[in-house]
Amino acid sequence: MSFFEIKKKHSNSRARLGVLNTAHGKVNTPAFTPIGTKATVKVVTSEELKFWKAEMILANTYHLWLRPGDTLIYKAGGLHKFMAWDGPILTDSGGFQVFSLAKGDRRYAGIKEGKPAFNVKVTEAGVSFQAGEDGSRHCLTPEKSIQIQSNLGSDIALMLDDVPGFPTDKAHIKKSLGVTKQWAERAKRQHEKIMKSSINLEQKLYGIIQGGFYKDLRLQSVAEMSEIGFDGYAIGGVSVGEPEEKMLKVLDWTVPEMEDDKPRHLLGVGTPGQIVRAVAKGLDTFDCVIPTRNARHGQLFINAKLGKGYKTINIRQKKFEKDFEAPDNTCDCYLCAHHTLAYLRHLFVSGEMLGIRLATMHNLKFYLNLMEKIRRAIKYESFDKMVKGYKERKR
RNA sequence: GGGCAGAUGGCAGAGCGGUCAAAUGCACCUGGCUGUAAACCAGGCGCCCUUGUGGCUACGGGGGUUCGAAUCCCUCUCUGCCCA
Numbered sequence: 001m002s003f004f005e006i007k008k009k010h011s012n013s014r015a016r017l018g019v020l021n022t023a024h025g026k027v028n029t030p031a032f033t034p035i036g037t038k039a040t041v042k043v044v045t046s047e048e049l050k051f052w053k054a055e056m057i058l059a060n061t062y063h064l065w066l067r068p069g070d071t072l073i074y075k076a077g078g079l080h081k082f083m084a085w086d087g088p089i090l091t092d093s094g095g096f097q098v099f100s101l102a103k104g105d106r107r108y109a110g111i112k113e114g115k116p117a118f119n120v121k122v123t124e125a126g127v128s129f130q131a132g133e134d135g136s137r138h139c140l141t142p143e144k145s146i147q148i149q150s151n152l153g154s155d156i157a158l159m160l161d162d163v164p165g166f167p168t169d170k171a172h173i174k175k176s177l178g179v180t181k182q183w184a185e186r187a188k189r190q191h192e193k194i195m196k197s198s199i200n201l202e203q204k205l206y207g208i209i210q211g212g213f214y215k216d217l218r219l220q221s222v223a224e225m226s227e228i229g230f231d232g233y234a235i236g237g238v239s240v241g242e243p244e245e246k247m248l249k250v251l252d253w254t255v256p257e258m259e260d261d262k263p264r265h266l267l268g269v270g271t272p273g274q275i276v277r278a279v280a281k282g283l284d285t286f287d288c289v290i291p292t293r294n295a296r297h298g299q300l301f302i303n304a305k306l307g308k309g310y311k312t313i314n315i316r317q318k319k320f321e322k323d324f325e326a327p328d329n330t331c332d333c334y335l336c337a338h339h340t341l342a343y344l345r346h347l348f349v350s351g352e353m354l355g356i357r358l359a360t361m362h363n364l365k366f367y368l369n370l371m372e373k374i375r376r377a378i379k380y381e382s383f384d385k386m387v388k389g390y391k392e393r394k395r
Numbered sequence: 396g397g398g399c400a401g402a403u404g405g406c407a408g409a410g411c412g413g414u415c416a417a418a419u420g421c422a423c424c425u426g427g428c429u430g431u432a433a434a435c436c437a438g439g440c441g442c443c444c445u446u447g448u449g450g451c452u453a454c455g456g457g458g459g460u461u462c463g464a465a466u467c468c469c470u471c472u473c474u475g476c477c478c479a
Contacts, residue, residue, distance in 0.1 A: 090430095092430050208430090234430080274429080288430080318422090355434085359434095
């Protein structure tokens with residue numbers, strides 16, 4: 001049984017229906033993988049995720065390395081056992097953390113004044129930085145990232161990549177692409193080397209396509225990654241602050257040149273509208289913090305009453321104070337089955353954590369249901385109709 | 396009946412002669428969040444407009460002192476505590 005099987009290709013777009021076969025079960029694609037950075041999809045249990053039919057989750061190499069440490073997780077029997085999730089796990093390499101920490105964005109973690117809490121240096125060897133947890137110095141290399149992911153025992157590992165922000169001039173992207181290519185080769189070599197002693201002998205490795213928002217560099221990256229040869233490919237360097245159109249352009253350039261029989265992951269994307277479009281452009285799997293983070297911030301995704309698509313609401317608004325309707329009566333989540341807008345608002349305004357939990361459950365279900373609808377639409381050849389006009393609406 | 400303390404924006408609560416349309420918190424409004432340093436962040440929050448080193452009305456009511464009062468004085472009303 002091969003790792004990736006394509007079950008059906010949609011006739012009017014690049015969308016395809018497939019299955020990822022991993023040591024911990026299969027993933028029906030197109031799929032959304034909830035983000036569980038620190039070995040937890042914030043606020044929900046593994047059992048709940050299973051119940052909602054989330055098939056794969058994403059965890060983070062960087063965070064788990066620093067705390068509690070990959071060797072500790074190895075001793076616990078691997079990440080699956082450690083967090084009691086027996087389904088497939090995709091681990092991000094830590095490349096994105098280098099990008100976001102180096103930015104020193106002061107909006108994070110209540111840091112309002114002063115210098116970035118991190119001192120990040122990217123060299124060809126790897127990334128050295130000071131950790132925010134305790135100020136200790138660390139160095140992450142492509143080999144180290146693979147070693148950590150091997151200790152975690154994830155089903156799909158990602159190579160460490162260099163993520164340029166937006167906007168970045170072409171010369172820098174070009175240089176960065178050279179670093180990423182070199183790291184790809186080293187990651188591949190290291191993965192082959194330690195595979196036989198890995199906690200998960202069937203762990204797959206994905207290459208990451210970079211190249212900023214320049215067509216020739218993206219195509220160059222696709223070619224370089226294919227040449228090295230990976231089990232699958234992720235498109236990275238998007239959702240870094242660029243306009244949506246630029247992100248979609250990258251997909252138009254790269255996908256036709258990518259190996260057709262390998263799975264394609266789109267890193268960090270996105271809104272429901274973006275995911276639907278990306279599927280049409282040939283992407284298979286997605287991960288994004290939007291459903292979980294925005295839920296904690298009081299934003300809920302709701303199916304649109306008029307037309308196709310969805311709308312978002314902020315549950316804290318006073319207008320929901322006496323609204324005794326379910327947030328979305330077309331939704332089958334726990335929140336919508338049992339509670340009213342008024343109750344959820346009350347929980348948020350009171351700072352009660354159940355509010356955050358219910359909102360998270362709802363948004364995850366919204367995303368998972370969306371993927372289910374996409375898969376069904378591809379299956380029944382109605383996907384192009386679904387894509388057309390699927391967007392965020394006012395009501 | 397007597398003594399003391401107090402009355403500030405929707406609420407709580409700073410300010411104690413000018414730099415005060417008034418700190419701060421809550422509430423409220425708006426915006427943001429895309430491989431999670433995020434149960435977070437940013438802005439607004441008396442009224443008016445030509446949106447400005449702009450105008451007007453404001454710190455329980457009334458009356459004073461002063462070039463100038465939320466800030467000092469008198470008085471009224473109300474509130475809290477204490478003594479009869």
